[in-house]
Amino acid sequence: xxxxxxxxxxxxxxxxxxxxxxxxxxxxxxxxxxxxxxxxxxxxxxxxxxxxxxxxxx
Numbered sequence: 001x002x003x004x005x006x007x008x009x010x011x012x013x014x015x016x017x018x019x020x021x022x023x024x025x026x027x028x029x030x031x032x033x034x035x036x037x038x039x040x041x042x043x044x045x046x047x048x049x050x051x052x053x054x055x056x057x058x
Contacts, residue, residue, distance in 0.1 A: 028055030
């Protein structure tokens with residue numbers, strides 16, 4: 001594999017990871033609280049439940 005192809009694949013991989021990580025709202029933000037409120041409680045992780053209580057209730 002040529003070095004140009006390796007650089008291109010690496011760059012595209014970084015770009016995709018950045019795009020997907022930017023999709024979720026920051027924990028504790030108004031958007032995150034609204035998203036969690038809409039999400040079924042049975043699908044919450046224990047960390048999400050604790051963060052929701054900490055940031056959205058209190």
